[in-house]
Amino acid sequence: MLHIVLYQPEIPENTGNISRMCVGMNVILHLIRPYGFFLTNKKLIRSGVDYWDKLILQEHDSYQKFYKSLKSPFQIFYITKFGKQNPSDFKYQFKQNTYFVFGKESSGLPRKILDQNENHTIRIPSSNNVRSLNLSNCVAIMSYEYTRQTKFESLNKKW
16 A cells, blocks of 8 residues: 655645545555644645545654554655655565655755665656656656556555
């Protein structure tokens, strides 16, 4: 099962769009506080359309509390422009809980987390013409890569 983890998201529209994608791809969404908005934000709600009742959402007060909540077996990957490998370099297993952790829009993931998990960092290739890709787009890219590699098994299930 795939889990998307947003570390301190700042832009409500991104989180709303990611929420809608999670519902559409049968993915669990984790949010790590603090957020740059309230969950009652109109932009967040509007970008998530009317799928909020179908979203499986788990909130965490800190990265440490999120990490302690993980259930074995699991695999965890940190998506960052400093990543050492491409998304296709890893082989994802549907029978494990797979977590993709994304950093906040303005500054990404803390260096300490990346340094401690260097062998599990993934970089989405892009040209040098942009500083970064949009968070919502990155989540969609990684979710699709996982779903493709697992032969779309998660889309054959109804939770």
